[in-house]
Amino acid sequence: MKSTTPPYQFVSEAKLPTRFGDFKIHGFVETLSGQEHIALSYGTWENSDIVPIRIHSECLTGDALFSTRCDCGFQLEKALQNIVDNGCGVLLYLRQEGRGIGLLNKIKAYNLQDEGFDTVEANQHLGFDADLRDYSICKLMLDKLGVNKVELMTNNPKKLAALEGMGVNVVARKPIDHGVTKDNKHYLMTKTSKMGHTFDPDKLK
Numbered sequence: 511m512k513s514t515t516p517p518y519q520f521v522s523e524a525k526l527p528t529r530f531g532d533f534k535i536h537g538f539v540e541t542l543s544g545q546e547h548i549a550l551s552y553g554t555w556e557n558s559d560i561v562p563i564r565i566h567s568e569c570l571t572g573d574a575l576f577s578t579r580c581d582c583g584f585q586l587e588k589a590l591q592n593i594v595d596n597g598c599g600v601l602l603y604l605r606q607e608g609r610g611i612g613l614l615n616k617i618k619a620y621n622l623q624d625e626g627f628d629t630v631e632a633n634q635h636l637g638f639d640a641d642l643r644d645y646s647i648c649k650l651m652l653d654k655l656g657v658n659k660v661e662l663m664t665n666n667p668k669k670l671a672a673l674e675g676m677g678v679n680v681v682a683r684k685p686i687d688h689g690v691t692k693d694n695k696h697y698l699m700t701k702t703s704k705m706g707h708t709f710d711p712d713k714l715k
């Protein structure tokens with residue numbers, strides 16, 4: 511008989527007060543790999559409401575260590591603030607460090623970028639595709655939280671397509687082009703030219 515174990519499971523949830531407001535944290539696990547992911551939710555909504563959401567990929571250096579080499583930390587703060595200002599919303603925090611190559615490989619990629627490679631070339635030089643992320647757990651997370659219609663905060667059209675491909679109703683996209691620094695401008699330009707990101711060109715001048 512075939513196993514019916516689901517690929518992802520909800521584990522537990524709790525209150526999570528933050529500097530931005532009082533969120534709830536919801537924990538999920540990938541059954542096979544044991545990889546853990548979390549969602550933060552704020553406020554309440556009805557089944558038919560449009561809920562602002564952010565799908566954020568783990569970036570230890572940017573999210574927790576204040577790195578200005580990327581825009582992740584700035585985007586994380588902005589997303590949480592947007593959610594609180596809106597009165598409700600959800601942040602899915604996926605543990606896909608380094609666009610899926612892991613923290614130590616990201617440091618190797620940074621090392622290559624210090625030598626002149628761009629973010630895509632560095633991944634490829636290490637034997638990885640430019641982006642290895644998988645968003646399939648998002649559907650289970652959103653279903654568990656009762657979210658059907660979303661406004662997605664992103665500059666990355668691939669995230670939008672991935673959600674729509676899973677049957678999530680993406681009503682709108684909200685740009686989140688915050689946190690341009692002298693250290694990440696080249697990185698952001700590469701994301702625009704090589705990875706299809708939409709970014710206000712005036713902000714990259």
Ligand SMILES: Nc1nc2c(ncn2[C@@H]2O[C@H](COP(=O)(O)OP(=O)(O)OP(=O)(O)O)[C@@H](O)[C@H]2O)c(=O)[nH]1
Nearest residue numbers: 567568569580606607608609616619629664665666
């Ligand atoms: N491999 C690699 N990963 C990086 C690099 N810089 C940031 N990351 C990772 O990229 C992920 C964030 O991706 P981004 O391309 O900045 O943004 P996005 O999530 O695709 O799109 P937005 O929703 O618009 O933010 C995080 O997992 C970071 O750890 C890099 O130079 N190399």
Ligand SMILES: [Zn+2]
Nearest residue numbers: 569572580582
């Ligand atoms: Zn980052």
